[in-house]
Amino acid sequence: MRRFNLFYYIKQGFHGAGSHGFMTFASIGIMACCLLIMGSFSLLAINLEHNLAALMAENEFLAYVDDSYDDQTAQTLESEITAIENVASCTFISREEALANYVGELEDTSLYADVPASALRARFSVQVHDIEQLQATLDEVEAIEGVVKINAALDVADGFVTMRNVMVIIALVMVVILIIVSFFIISNAIKLATSSREREIAIMKMVGATNSFVRWPFVVEGLILGLGSSLVAMLAQWGVYQLLVEAVSVYSHVQLINIIPFEALASTVAIAFCGIGLFVGVLGSVTTIRKFLLV
Amino acid sequence: MIQFTNVKKTYDSNLTEALHDVSFVIEDGEFVFLVGPSGSGKSTILKLITAEERITSGGILVGDFDLGKLKKRKVPYLRRTLGIVFQDFRLIENRTVRGNLEFVMRVVNTSNKVIKERIPYVLDLVGLSDKADCYPNELSGGEQQRVAIARALVNNPSTIIADEPTGNLDPERSYELMCLLEKINQLGTTILIVTHERDLVNCFNKRVITIDNGYVTSDMENGLYDYETI
Numbered sequence: 423m424r425r426f427n428l429f430y431y432i433k434q435g436f437h438g439a440g441s442h443g444f445m446t447f448a449s450i451g452i453m454a455c456c457l458l459i460m461g462s463f464s465l466l467a468i469n470l471e472h473n474l475a476a477l478m479a480e481n482e483f484l485a486y487v488d489d490s491y492d493d494q495t496a497q498t499l500e501s502e503i504t505a506i507e508n509v510a511s512c513t514f515i516s517r518e519e520a521l522a523n524y525v526g527e528l529e530d531t532s533l534y535a536d537v538p539a540s541a542l543r544a545r546f547s548v549q550v551h552d553i554e555q556l557q558a559t560l561d562e563v564e565a566i567e568g569v570v571k572i573n574a575a576l577d578v579a580d581g582f583v584t585m586r587n588v589m590v591i592i593a594l595v596m597v598v599i600l601i602i603v604s605f606f607i608i609s610n611a612i613k614l615a616t617s618s619r620e621r622e623i624a625i626m627k628m629v630g631a632t633n634s635f636v637r638w639p640f641v642v643e644g645l646i647l648g649l650g651s652s653l654v655a656m657l658a659q660w661g662v663y664q665l666l667v668e669a670v671s672v673y674s675h676v677q678l679i680n681i682i683p684f685e686a687l688a689s690t691v692a693i694a695f696c697g698i699g700l701f702v703g704v705l706g707s708v709t710t711i712r713k714f715l716l717v
Numbered sequence: 718m719i720q721f722t723n724v725k726k727t728y729d730s731n732l733t734e735a736l737h738d739v740s741f742v743i744e745d746g747e748f749v750f751l752v753g754p755s756g757s758g759k760s761t762i763l764k765l766i767t768a769e770e771r772i773t774s775g776g777i778l779v780g781d782f783d784l785g786k787l788k789k790r791k792v793p794y795l796r797r798t799l800g801i802v803f804q805d806f807r808l809i810e811n812r813t814v815r816g817n818l819e820f821v822m823r824v825v826n827t828s829n830k831v832i833k834e835r836i837p838y839v840l841d842l843v844g845l846s847d848k849a850d851c852y853p854n855e856l857s858g859g860e861q862q863r864v865a866i867a868r869a870l871v872n873n874p875s876t877i878i879a880d881e882p883t884g885n886l887d888p889e890r891s892y893e894l895m896c897l898l899e900k901i902n903q904l905g906t907t908i909l910i911v912t913h914e915r916d917l918v919n920c921f922n923k924r925v926i927t928i929d930n931g932y933v934t935s936d937m938e939n940g941l942y943d944y945e946t947i
């Protein structure tokens with residue numbers, strides 16, 4: 423591409439966007455809204471994933487040791503349990519500690535004052551890396567000689583996994599729908615631009631313009647719309663996110679929801695918005711201009 | 718050179734056979750009128766020359782381009798050898814006369830230096846040097862058509878094809894326009910004019926190809942426009 427052609431394309435692209443001011447404004451506005459909705463869903467999904475990951479990390483199961491094992495023998499099982507691939511950590515709890523923990527959770531401890539520690543089994547508190555592999559891990563731990571019983575909240579783990587999968591699917595569907603909507607918006611803006619310049623395009627073709635020469639100014643126009651939308655959406659997303667963070671911080675004493683700061687996500691959001699904006703902008707303009715190039 | 722050899726053209730849309738075994742040769746530097754009644758096939762001939770339409774059978778050579786084998790991506794390069802003038806001028810309304818000429822030069826990647834040199838020369842040739850900064854709606858019909866001719870000339874084509882160039886002009890302006898095209902022809906450019914203007918054709922005493930119902934019915938040097946008697 424020759425240098426003065428590049429300047430010509432850029433100039434014509436800006437000229438095209440400027441000469442359809444209202445349509446350009448409307449396209450940028452609507453597409454920015456699409457990006458904002460898309461971004462909000464994605465950020466919600468990321469935050470839910472983050473919080474679920476934290477909750478899942480706390481999800482542990484107990485592996486009870488055979489009664490006949492004393493504490494010293496029981497502790498030898500720890501190496502076998504940690505050797506299992508999905509096990510993140512493994513903590514030994516002696517009979518005394520187990521009793522103390524149990525009694526400590528009760529309001530009236532006097533009832534258990536005479537209960538000997540030997541009434542309970544020694545146990546391991548085991549945390550896993552991937553909760554989706556929990557059942558397989560339980561089977562492996564249970565197969566270790568000396569482990570007699572497992573106590574795991576499989577229903578809770580399944581609930582977490584289902585919730586995460588549903589959330590990812592919803593986010594993906596929303597992203598796809600909104601990309602398609604944005605594509606049609608850009609296509610319409612470019613269609614308006616091309617139909618008002620149909621005569622110019624016909625003249626260009628008749629005097630020997632190559633298809634790329636005709637196409638480039640519209641591609642630039644699509645880029646401008648895509649980039650403009652991304653910038654507007656980025657700023658709006660920042661504002662919406664900050665409002666959400668402030669709203670959640672009112673209930674911060676509950677400490678149930680941990681929101682990732684926007685600064686940590688800003689570069690990812692910017693790249694995603696620009697990427698989607700530019701992709702949709704260029705695709706919309708290229709597909710729309712195609713039928714005008716058949717002359 | 719434009720050479721038609723046994724050209725047949727059938728439109729796929731309605732299976733109308735628009736041209737039947739049309740053959741003729743227009744040598745470089747010739748001035749030719751293509752005449753005939755409406756629907757005779759004149760426009761089809763022009764569309765075939767500019768590769769807007771493809772032949773059904775036969776062969777067409779336009780300069781070095783064999784249109785039967787011409788690849789789609791080569792069509793722009795064929796069109797750069799042709800200058801086309803339309804009955805309705807087809808100027809871009811929001812550009813000045815200079816802007817209209819500059820526009821078509823930019824399309825074929827002409828450098829700024831050449832653009833600056835070429836536009837005043839062509840405007841002088843068509844007698845519109847003082848109208849360079851006017852917009853098309855500030856010009857008369859005759860002037861607008863001269864701008865269209867200037868636009869067709871500006872990329873220095875070997876052939877100018879004019880489709881009813883005087884259709885929107887009064888007889889006096891039409892005569893002036895033909896004189897201008899004759900002057901351009903004398904500078905070496907091949908001219909092919911499709912027209913209905915009987916008096917004008919008869920007045921210029923040039924080669925006349927008559928087409929009727931898709932057939933070439935006469936092809937005469939220094940001919941007359943008289944297809945009704947054929």
